[in-house]
Amino acid sequence: MKVAMIVLCCMASLLGMPAVGQPAPGDMNVHWDAGAANCQAHTPRPLQVHRYDANTYLLRESLCQTYEGPFIYLLIGTSRALLIDTGDVADANKMPLASTVLGLLPQVNGKRMPLLIAHTHGHLDHRSGDGQFAAAPDVAIVGTDLPHVIEGFGFHDWPNDIAHIDLGERTVDVIATPGHYPSHVSFYDANTGLVFSGDFFLPGRLIIDDTEADRASAARINQFLRDRLVTYVLGSHVELDRHGQTEPMGSNWHPDEAPLPLSKEDLAQLPQVLASFNGFYSQSDRFTVYSQTRMLQLVGAIAVLLLIVIVLSLRWWFRRRRHTHDGQP
Numbered sequence: 001m002k003v004a005m006i007v008l009c010c011m012a013s014l015l016g017m018p019a020v021g022q023p024a025p026g027d028m029n030v031h032w033d034a035g036a037a038n039c040q041a042h043t044p045r046p047l048q049v050h051r052y053d054a055n056t057y058l059l060r061e062s063l064c065q066t067y068e069g070p071f072i073y074l075l076i077g078t079s080r081a082l083l084i085d086t087g088d089v090a091d092a093n094k095m096p097l098a099s100t101v102l103g104l105l106p107q108v109n110g111k112r113m114p115l116l117i118a119h120t121h122g123h124l125d126h127r128s129g130d131g132q133f134a135a136a137p138d139v140a141i142v143g144t145d146l147p148h149v150i151e152g153f154g155f156h157d158w159p160n161d162i163a164h165i166d167l168g169e170r171t172v173d174v175i176a177t178p179g180h181y182p183s184h185v186s187f188y189d190a191n192t193g194l195v196f197s198g199d200f201f202l203p204g205r206l207i208i209d210d211t212e213a214d215r216a217s218a219a220r221i222n223q224f225l226r227d228r229l230v231t232y233v234l235g236s237h238v239e240l241d242r243h244g245q246t247e248p249m250g251s252n253w254h255p256d257e258a259p260l261p262l263s264k265e266d267l268a269q270l271p272q273v274l275a276s277f278n279g280f281y282s283q284s285d286r287f288t289v290y291s292q293t294r295m296l297q298l299v300g301a302i303a304v305l306l307l308i309v310i311v312l313s314l315r316w317w318f319r320r321r322r323h324t325h326d327g328q329p
């Protein structure tokens, strides 16, 4: 048996095929639409669809529809399909998400394959398209708050255990990655070796809400992936250009965007990047890490301080004026 496996492996490598147990490589040769400097004058297609392999699609909402330009992923098994996130645009007239996704699903026993919609997390740019699927039959949606995430994926010891989604000859592992959002999860698809890391890890700003949870998540996902083959780590946004500079906040135009895929090695750097994070803001290699909550608190504290200084200055000025006035003959 062992000899047969070795022969099979050798034949596979000679034929350029993936060895037994190795994820088949897909097509990552895609140029994502850059949006436009003037979205009124030039309107690119609202939704770009890239076929990674026969059963895996990478979709992206146009930067002209939403500066978030979120990526959405569709994984098809033999009994059902999984859609990871539904993007930032609710209106089906502007964003034909449901019609596109449902149109990509194969038929099983004369019926369209059932679809499970899950999310990396509950921020609106990842779930605004949910409503488009409301009337579609055989579509189930996992909620985004923590109790729904725990129950919907079947976690028994959140955030320490790994949950699994069975799509039929395709199992997707669900890894708890809170930190950016309390119920954030990442997905690992053993069939392709793809990791879907949402806003937890992406080529852009890593916004952290809970630093300790994020550090634990970085350790947890790296531990999980240590002995697994990873082809690409795919986040939900690209916010860097090819020179490693962050795109301007809110920009509808990314003319020289960095590639979407990150690697297992990039992800392995995350614990170190987070170790040097001071809780407010840090820039480490390509990764800008900051806490929006802490930054807002800081801005709030500075505003309050400024207000106190202004009030005290005015009080001092009025008193001085009154004093000068009273002192007049």
Ligand SMILES: [Zn+2]
Pocket (backbone or CB within 6 Å): 121, 123, 180, 181, 199
């Ligand atoms: Zn987010």
Ligand SMILES: [Zn+2]
Pocket (backbone or CB within 6 Å): 068, 070, 123, 125, 126, 199, 236, 237
């Ligand atoms: Zn996002």
